[in-house]
Every structure is written in structure tokens, then in C-alpha cells.
Amino acid sequence: MALDKEEMSEKVLAIAEALLNEGGAENLKARTIAEQAGISVGSVYNLFADLDEVHRAVNIRLLDRLGATGLAAMADLERQGVTDVQHRILAMAAAYVRFVEAHPGSWPAVLAFNRRRATRLGPDAYDALLDALFDIVAGVLKAGDFGLDDDRRALAARTLWSSVHGIVTSGYVANSNSRQADEIWHQIELLVGVFVKGLEHGGAFAHAETKPE
Amino acid sequence: MALDKEEMSEKVLAIAEALLNEGGAENLKARTIAEQAGISVGSVYNLFADLDEVHRAVNIRLLDRLGATGLAAMADLERQGVTDVQHRILAMAAAYVRFVEAHPGSWPAVLAFNRRRATRLGPDAYDALLDALFDIVAGVLKAGDFGLDDDRRALAARTLWSSVHGIVTSGYVANSNSRQADEIWHQIELLVGVFVKGLEHGGAFAHAETKPE
DNA sequence: GGCACTCTATGAACAGCGTTCAAAATTGAT
DNA sequence: ATCAATTTTGAACGCTGTTCATAGAGTGCC
Numbered sequence: 001m002a003l004d005k006e007e008m009s010e011k012v013l014a015i016a017e018a019l020l021n022e023g024g025a026e027n028l029k030a031r032t033i034a035e036q037a038g039i040s041v042g043s044v045y046n047l048f049a050d051l052d053e054v055h056r057a058v059n060i061r062l063l064d065r066l067g068a069t070g071l072a073a074m075a076d077l078e079r080q081g082v083t084d085v086q087h088r089i090l091a092m093a094a095a096y097v098r099f100v101e102a103h104p105g106s107w108p109a110v111l112a113f114n115r116r117r118a119t120r121l122g123p124d125a126y127d128a129l130l131d132a133l134f135d136i137v138a139g140v141l142k143a144g145d146f147g148l149d150d151d152r153r154a155l156a157a158r159t160l161w162s163s164v165h166g167i168v169t170s171g172y173v174a175n176s177n178s179r180q181a182d183e184i185w186h187q188i189e190l191l192v193g194v195f196v197k198g199l200e201h202g203g204a205f206a207h208a209e210t211k212p213e
Numbered sequence: 214m215a216l217d218k219e220e221m222s223e224k225v226l227a228i229a230e231a232l233l234n235e236g237g238a239e240n241l242k243a244r245t246i247a248e249q250a251g252i253s254v255g256s257v258y259n260l261f262a263d264l265d266e267v268h269r270a271v272n273i274r275l276l277d278r279l280g281a282t283g284l285a286a287m288a289d290l291e292r293q294g295v296t297d298v299q300h301r302i303l304a305m306a307a308a309y310v311r312f313v314e315a316h317p318g319s320w321p322a323v324l325a326f327n328r329r330r331a332t333r334l335g336p337d338a339y340d341a342l343l344d345a346l347f348d349i350v351a352g353v354l355k356a357g358d359f360g361l362d363d364d365r366r367a368l369a370a371r372t373l374w375s376s377v378h379g380i381v382t383s384g385y386v387a388n389s390n391s392r393q394a395d396e397i398w399h400q401i402e403l404l405v406g407v408f409v410k411g412l413e414h415g416g417a418f419a420h421a422e423t424k425p426e
Numbered sequence: 427g428g429c430a431c432t433c434t435a436t437g438a439a440c441a442g443c444g445t446t447c448a449a450a451a452t453t454g455a456t
Numbered sequence: 457a458t459c460a461a462t463t464t465t466g467a468a469c470g471c472t473g474t475t476c477a478t479a480g481a482g483t484g485c486c
Binding site: 218252253254255256259 | 463464465466
Binding site: 108155165166170171194195196198 | 237321324325328329368369371372374375376377378379380382383384396399400403404406407408409410411412413414415
């Protein structure tokens, strides 16, 4: 009876996600998980090698869900017959913002963990999920007629997505809480606006001769 | 004799910065600091309330230096008579990239710490330093003739800087180490290119009717 | 049932962490 | 030299992640 090994792992991950969301990475404690799951500390280590693996598993679930909501948002627009690139990119960004807002504690934890991870290990499942996000954006850019080859369009997609990401994460560090959401959205509107306008006018090919050192 | 209270604080901060740079936030340990500074654990807590305050002080020093190097880079271009906006923004971004590369361990720590901090406290010295960085960018944008009012120009500066920041931090999470630097710089060139082109063509005022729910 | 064997669950124990604070050492004034 | 004030000290506390000998639960076989 009781729970399967897989089921218990799911339960642990659900608890872990809740803990992360409430208090960030420093709130993810082996003893708390064990207590809430009704098992012993040792059993947690039977299911996962260490807490990092738990954290990692939670993050992958989050990234997976983010990708799914992004795809769903794009599918919605498709169904409505919306083809305008700017409109679709803004919708994509909105999905991202909503997702981050819905995970106030665990999203920062994803980023911090991701940074630690990347400096130690090579590419893995993480990067695959991030690439999936890039691909969605690249797909949207393909619809716009910017005269970009595949490489350049992929670069533009990564650039755009990284920029949105930067705005969102920087925004959550900014001053007041009430004005945060507005500020973030204004920045995103501005970014997407100039980005699309810039691409339309060939800004993607305008090189300066400046190089980093 | 020996060291002044202030001098010892400086020494502790120098040690702390080195520790952070070597192993990130998790490498900042009271006992290690004490040992390397030739004092006892308790004395560290005599100089600083806790390790968070040490970390915070290190971060403020870093942000301060970053602002200084940014200003220096701008002054250099001024002396050379360079007024081209795109050129100057790229130089600013290059200064940022170099700075991050020079602080591989402590810069991520700045970001993670900053995020934790913002969710707990209100604005403080941190934000003042970040605003100083925004102001530099805003100053550069003022030189370009984009027909922006002060508010809109400030928004554009924050947007641009957050975007660069996002590219840099996302870039350091990406795949291979050798291609990282190139990828980051390509993204920055693309971003700045379309940004300037977009501003020139009034992209900053192009609104879509999409709003985040 | 009885037995042997495998696998899982357990939680006390260990090493390390940030932090505290009574006691010792140092300093400074008289 | 004496005493008060200040600073330094490091053992001790409570917490952490993690381990591993031990106890227990399941399974197949006779």
C-alpha cells in the first residue's frame, strides 16, 4: 500500500516546490521535506542523491511548464488568427511575466541555481528546455518578413528573449512593489517596439567597428 | 599598533571579495575570513553585524567600481571626440561585459544577493548605484536626437541596460565556454543596432493593444 | 510455517556552518 | 599601579546536509 517510489518522489517535489516558493533556496531543507512528506530524512536521500538534485528536478518542472504555457499562448493567438509579430512577441513576453509573478520564490531560485550549475557542468536537459523557449520566439520571428537568414534569426530570438529576461529580473530588484509590474511592462513594450522597428529597418545588420577589448 | 578598525574592515572586505570570486556566495565563511585576516571569528562579528553585511559591503564596492569604469569609458570616448550614440553605447556595454568577466564568481553573487535583498528591504544604497548606471546610459541617449522626453528617455535607458544585463547573465549560462564571449557580443551588437534603429524610426512610441492580464 | 535473502526505511551521529557571549586580554586615564 | 572601559577571543549552541549501521518489510522457496 502507501505510495509508490515514483509517487513519493512526486510528493517530495511538490513539497520542495512549495518550500522554494515560500522562502527561496535557503528554505529547502531535508528535514522539512521529510517531515511534510511523512518520511525520514534518510528516505529523502534514498529518492534523490542530494538536495541539489531535488532543486534541479523542481527547476526542470518549472521550465517545462513555462515552455508549455508559452506554446499555449502562441496556439491561442493562432486560433484567433493573430499573425502580427509584435503582438505575438508581446503575448509571449506577457506569458513569461505572468509565470515569474506566479513563482515569486522559486523563479529566483531557478536562476541562481542555473548559474551555479552552468559554471560546473556542461550543457544538459536545462539547456534543451531553454532552447525550446528560444525556438518559440524564433518561430514567431520567422512569420515577420525581416529578411533574416536562419542563423541571424536564431541570434535575434536569443537576443530578444535574453533582453526580456533581463528586464523581468532587473525589474524585480527595482524600487517599489506597486510600480514594478507597470515598469516591467513599459520596458517590455518599448523593447519589443524598437526591436521590431529596428529589424524592419535593417538594424540587425548595422555593425559598429567597436569590439570588446 | 597593528591595524586600525577601518583598515581591518578593508582587509576583511578584500579577503571576502577574493573568496566570493573564487567560489561564489557559498564560499564566504566566517571562519575562513577570520583565519586569513589573522583574527578570531568573533572579531569578524565585531566589525560586521553578520556575513550578509560583509557580502553587501563587497557588492557595493563592486557596483561602485563598475560605475567608475563606465564613466571612465565614456570620458575616454569624449576625449577622442566620439559622439556616435551607437558607438558609445557599445563601449558602455563592452565595459560591462569586461567587468563581469573580471569577476566571474562575485558578480553572480551580487545578483543573487541583490534579489534576496530586494524582496526583504526597501530601496537603499544599492538602488542609488544602479540608478547611477542608468543615468550614464540616459546621458548617452540624450546625445542622440530621438525626440524623446525625459521620462521616455529614462525608460529607454533602463530598458537598454536591463536588456544588456539579461544578455550577459543569460549568456554565461549558455553552452560552451569558448563561444560564450562571441555569442554575448553578437547579441549585444544586434540589440544595440536594432535599438538605435528602432528609436530613430519612432519604435518607442509604437504600442500594441496587448496588455498583461 | 519457516527460512534465507534482498531491498528499503530509519534516525542517531558526524562534520561543518553562522552566530553568541562570558571570560580574558588590552587599552587608556589617572 | 590601579581601575574602568573596551576589544578580542574561542568554546559552545543550534542549525544544516549528509552518511550508514541497524531494523524492518517484503519475496520466493521448501
